[in-house]
Amino acid sequence: MAAWFHSKWSVPLEAYRESIEESLNGKSAVPSWYMCLDGDKIIAGMGVIENDFHDRKDLAPNICAVYTEKEYRGQGIAGEMLSFVCKDMKSKGIDTLYLVTDHIGFYERYGWKFYCMVQGNGEENMTRLYIHRER
Numbered sequence: 001m002a003a004w005f006h007s008k009w010s011v012p013l014e015a016y017r018e019s020i021e022e023s024l025n026g027k028s029a030v031p032s033w034y035m036c037l038d039g040d041k042i043i044a045g046m047g048v049i050e051n052d053f054h055d056r057k058d059l060a061p062n063i064c065a066v067y068t069e070k071e072y073r074g075q076g077i078a079g080e081m082l083s084f085v086c087k088d089m090k091s092k093g094i095d096t097l098y099l100v101t102d103h104i105g106f107y108e109r110y111g112w113k114f115y116c117m118v119q120g121n122g123e124e125n126m127t128r129l130y131i132h133r134e135r
Contacts, residue, residue, distance in 0.1 A: 001035055004042045008067045019049065029092035030061045034085055036077055044068040044077045048089060052100050054118040059129060061089075063099040079110045090134040099130045
């Protein structure tokens with residue numbers, strides 16, 4: 001799982017390994033990592049971490065590393081996973097999540113609302129940050 005996320009994003013493999021291992025110890029809700037399989041092949045995944053590399057440390061936790069393999073896009077997989085993760089986090093006592101993205105229009109379809117612009121670590125331009133409250 002860590003190798004799959006590492007292959008999609010420019011985050012060191014060891015950082016994913018450590019975070020995924022921490023999520024498996026079950027001591028807290030964050031971090032948490034999720035994947036969708038087709039047989040034994042990972043086709044989509046995302047995580048929940050405290051901060052997704054931006055300057056607003058008060059806006060936590062963040063859904064991160066959202067990715068669906070190209071051949072599986074357009075089938076609602078990411079939307080189903082987002083819904084599942086939001087409900088799972090609520091069951092663990094976390095009803096508000098944040099997400100940074102450059103996408104406009106995609107997350108709104110799944111109940112996310114634009115919240116503010118944030119400065120990504122090492123990024124020149126500001127990035128959109130969305131909020132989702134699970135009722």
